Amino acid sequence: MALLEIEDLHVSYDNPVLLGVSFEVEQGETAVLFGLNGAGKTTTVSTIAGLLKPDKGTIRFNGDNIAGRPPSRLVPRGVSLVPEGRRVFPALSVANNLRLGSWTRRTHGKENEERRNLVFEYFPRLAERMDQAAGTLSGGEQQMLSIGRALMSKPKLLLIDEASLGLSPALAKTVFQVVNRINDDGVTVIIVEQNVGVLPYADRVLIMEKGTLIFSGVGDEIQNANLRESYLGKAAE
Numbered sequence: 520m521a522l523l524e525i526e527d528l529h530v531s532y533d534n535p536v537l538l539g540v541s542f543e544v545e546q547g548e549t550a551v552l553f554g555l556n557g558a559g560k561t562t563t564v565s566t567i568a569g570l571l572k573p574d575k576g577t578i579r580f581n582g583d584n585i586a587g588r589p590p591s592r593l594v595p596r597g598v599s600l601v602p603e604g605r606r607v608f609p610a611l612s613v614a615n616n617l618r619l620g621s622w623t624r625r626t627h628g629k630e631n632e633e634r635r636n637l638v639f640e641y642f643p644r645l646a647e648r649m650d651q652a653a654g655t656l657s658g659g660e661q662q663m664l665s666i667g668r669a670l671m672s673k674p675k676l677l678l679i680d681e682a683s684l685g686l687s688p689a690l691a692k693t694v695f696q697v698v699n700r701i702n703d704d705g706v707t708v709i710i711v712e713q714n715v716g717v718l719p720y721a722d723r724v725l726i727m728e729k730g731t732l733i734f735s736g737v738g739d740e741i742q743n744a745n746l747r748e749s750y751l752g753k754a755a756e
């Protein structure tokens with residue numbers, strides 16, 4: 520059984536957007552979700568995280584159908600989203616932003632402190648800026664904080680929407696490397712990307728087009744040059 524099994528997922532806003540998406544992600548994998556603007560990537564990860572209710576289809580996480588459950592129930596079970604656009608609380612300090620990431624688990628101070636220390640190990644720059652208002656961090660630091668906040672809830676499945684957007688190639692690489700470490704530490708990751716610089720870290724590649732999944736591949740299949748040219752856009756390196 521895969522950790523995440525999505526079958527025939529249909530989601531709409533005013534109009535249908537996801538038109539029957541199916542894919543699986545195995546425990547311990549890093550899956551990268553590619554696709555052009557408007558393909559439905561954000562809609563997919565937002566639905567997995569419980570922010571949108573599907574019209575139809577199943578989302579099995581650890582064997583249970585979680586489709587339509589709200590984030591307040593999913594975060595404690597280990598599903599955590601880093602949303603598009605690094606939404607930190609600008610007036611709050613780095614430390615308080617992180618604190619907010621752990622509240623849904625109703626954990627104790629000591630466990631939160633351990634989590635925070637782990638986040639600081641991944642992102643030492645955040646430790647140096649603990650008391651700084653999040654709104655005054657650089658774009659890259661805000662992205663680190665946004666990932667760090669999601670890690671505070673001790674996710675089993677971490678969904679990251681566009682981690683590298685607006686970052687320099689060097690900083691994007693740093694973020695990918697840290698995500699890779701987080702994955703090595705046992706967290707299954709789905710990362711939405713338009714930057715092929717993430718490919719070396721991917722165990723599985725998923726490609727969406729116009730609300731459907733047009734490719735799901737592992738290993739050598741990922742290197743298919745034709746797909747790179749057609750759907751992945753240009754490398755930011």
Ligand SMILES: Nc1ncnc2c1ncn2[C@@H]1O[C@H](COP(=O)(O)OP(=O)(O)OP(=O)(O)O)[C@@H](O)[C@H]1O
Pocket residue numbers: 532533536554555556557558559560561562563
């Ligand atoms: N809140 C909304 N209300 C109505 N339509 C929406 C809403 N959010 C997204 N859509 C539409 O759904 C489609 C898929 O959007 P989505 O944000 O999932 O794409 P995406 O693949 O994440 O794109 P991008 O790469 O630009 O972030 C688009 O056509 C978009 O206009």
Ligand SMILES: [Mg+2]
Pocket residue numbers: 560561562603680
């Ligand atoms: Mg998006």
